[in-house]
Amino acid sequence: MAANPMTQFEVYRIGPEIKVGTFDISFTNASLFMIISSLAILIIFNLGSKKNSLIPNKLQLMAELSYTFVAKMIGDTAGSKARPYFAFIFSLFMFVLFCNMFGMIPYTFTVTSHIIVTFVLASFIFIGVTIIGFIKHGFGYLKLFVPSGVPVVLLPLIVVIEIISYLSRPISLSVRLFANMMAGHTMMKVFGGFVISLGIVGGWLPLSFSVALTGLEILVAFLQAYVFAILTCIYLNDALNLHH
Amino acid sequence: MNKKKIFQIVFFNFLFIGKVIAAESGGMPQLNPEFWISQIFWLIITFGFLYIVLSKLILPKISANLELRKSQISDNIEAADKQREQSDSKLKEYNEIILKSKNEAKNIFNQAREEAIMGINKKKENLDKQIDEEIKKAEDEIGKLKRNAPEKITKIAIETSSELIKKLIGAEVNNSSISAIVDDLSKKNQSKYYDN
Numbered sequence: 001m002a003a004n005p006m007t008q009f010e011v012y013r014i015g016p017e018i019k020v021g022t023f024d025i026s027f028t029n030a031s032l033f034m035i036i037s038s039l040a041i042l043i044i045f046n047l048g049s050k051k052n053s054l055i056p057n058k059l060q061l062m063a064e065l066s067y068t069f070v071a072k073m074i075g076d077t078a079g080s081k082a083r084p085y086f087a088f089i090f091s092l093f094m095f096v097l098f099c100n101m102f103g104m105i106p107y108t109f110t111v112t113s114h115i116i117v118t119f120v121l122a123s124f125i126f127i128g129v130t131i132i133g134f135i136k137h138g139f140g141y142l143k144l145f146v147p148s149g150v151p152v153v154l155l156p157l158i159v160v161i162e163i164i165s166y167l168s169r170p171i172s173l174s175v176r177l178f179a180n181m182m183a184g185h186t187m188m189k190v191f192g193g194f195v196i197s198l199g200i201v202g203g204w205l206p207l208s209f210s211v212a213l214t215g216l217e218i219l220v221a222f223l224q225a226y227v228f229a230i231l232t233c234i235y236l237n238d239a240l241n242l243h244h
Numbered sequence: 245m246n247k248k249k250i251f252q253i254v255f256f257n258f259l260f261i262g263k264v265i266a267a268e269s270g271g272m273p274q275l276n277p278e279f280w281i282s283q284i285f286w287l288i289i290t291f292g293f294l295y296i297v298l299s300k301l302i303l304p305k306i307s308a309n310l311e312l313r314k315s316q317i318s319d320n321i322e323a324a325d326k327q328r329e330q331s332d333s334k335l336k337e338y339n340e341i342i343l344k345s346k347n348e349a350k351n352i353f354n355q356a357r358e359e360a361i362m363g364i365n366k367k368k369e370n371l372d373k374q375i376d377e378e379i380k381k382a383e384d385e386i387g388k389l390k391r392n393a394p395e396k397i398t399k400i401a402i403e404t405s406s407e408l409i410k411k412l413i414g415a416e417v418n419n420s421s422i423s424a425i426v427d428d429l430s431k432k433n434q435s436k437y438y439d440n
Contacts, residue, residue: 006272011279023281030279031286038294045298049305054316060309067306087299094298095291116280117287182274 005189009113009182029109030117037098037111041091066094073230078237085236092121093229100181100221104214112224113181115174122174125232133239144238173231180224184217394430401426 013026048063056064070090074082082089096112103110111117133141145162146155191213194206402423409417 010273011276011283013279023285024279025282025285026279027286028279028282030283031290034286034290038290041294042297042302045302045306049302049309052305052309052312054313063306064310067303067310087303088295090303091291091295091298095294111287113274114283115274116283120284120287121291178274182272 005186005193008109008185008189011109011114030111030114033099033102033109033111037095037102040102041094041098045094066090070229073226074233077230077233079241081240082233082236089229089232089236092125092232093225096121096177096228097222097225100225101218103181103185104218104221110181110185112177113185115178118174118178119170121228122170125173125235126170129232129235129239132236133242136240137242141239141242143242169235173228177224177228180220184213184220188213188217398423398426398430401430 011028011030013028014032015027017024018026044059045063045066048059048061051057051060053060067090070093071086074086074089078085099111102108103113130141133144137143145159145166147158147162150158188210191206191210195203195210198206402419405422405426406417406419409415409422
């Protein structure tokens with residue numbers, strides 16, 4: 001059973017079954033790791049912002065570096081108009097990052113390796129960005145689908161492509177994160193299985209792969225959180241500053 | 245026999261793993277909708293809580309901390325700039341004072357030198373004058389002596405000649421006749437003795 005690389009993604013109930021109407025909202029291992037990630041973020045950043053010293057201690061430095069990192073990311077991609085959405089993008093980045101990173105600890109559950117979680121996040125972003133776009137520009141937001149400087153003959157085709165690409169944003173955003181997380185973890189599990197089955201003689205090669213993959217996966221965990229956040233910024237930029 | 249077994253273990257065991265995976269995998273658990281609602285529910289709860297606490301409590305604090313540090317640093321930089329300006333002006337003042345005092349010292353030195361030179365010149369003039377006077381006096385005296393010399397010589401000549409005559413011939417000779425002869429002689433030879 002442990003050899004199946006997909007069992008690590010299984011969700012199981014912790015405690016009693018909770019039902020609201022027909023909906024099952026039981027507390028699961030996924031819920032547990034969402035809560036752990038959120039609490040970890042809150043604890044770290046609370047400690048990091050508690051004491052304000054001119055020369056920051058390690059936690060304060062980390063909190064402030066994260067703050068400036070995300071602030072710079074938003075400023076670079078979406079400009080100063082995106083300032084009100086800073087808190088959301090910051091929490092989004094931190095949530096995804098911490099979920100990814102907690103998933104790297106053995107025997108933990110990776111929240112972001114579930115399509116439903118990433119899809120809910122991506123859909124929320126998609127719907128939110130669309131609403132912001134329509135509020136800021138009214139129906140002028142539809143100009144997003146009509147790029148300037150395109151020959152009239154090509155326009156119908158371009159508009160269709162633009163609409164499809166716009167509508168596929170939540171899917172691409174969610175699948176990117178989910179697939180990366182799932183593939184990485186599956187691969188690590190598979191190589192781990194090889195280590196056991198090839199034994200002491202042949203297990204060294206997959207073991208070394210496993211070690212290398214761990215490093216790669218930590219990089220991917222950070223990178224995917226960054227990509228998720230920066231794509232959100234780019235979508236937000238489209239909604240805030242209509243460039244087309 | 246043993247070698248063959250090891251070879252099998254090393255190179256063919258993954259085939260058995262493949263079998264195990266194929267036997268146990270029931271597809272992706274992600275696509276099992278059993279806990280989707282639960283995950284959505286807990287995601288909204290946890291992420292919402294995270295967002296609210298971060299945006300209302302923690303991020304403003306971090307931002308305030310950063311702002312405070314920025315303002316503190318810029319204040320310090322400003323103060324440092326001010327002090328640098330002050331020290332620059334002080335340095336300028338100091339340099340001016342040094343320059344001024346240098347000029348003054350130069351002036352004083354020059355004045356002293358001029359005074360000294362003037363004093364020396366005056367003294368030199370005075371000395372020159374004195375020397376000239378002395379020279380003049382001496383020359384006058386010499387001139388006087390020169391002028392008086394022929395008379396005295398003639399007198400001495402007259403006296404000696406009269407005494408010589410007295411001793412030689414034992415007769416008194418009139419002084420006036422001797423003097424006439426001496427005058428005549430001295431007039432003849434004057435240029436020979438005094439005009440050189």
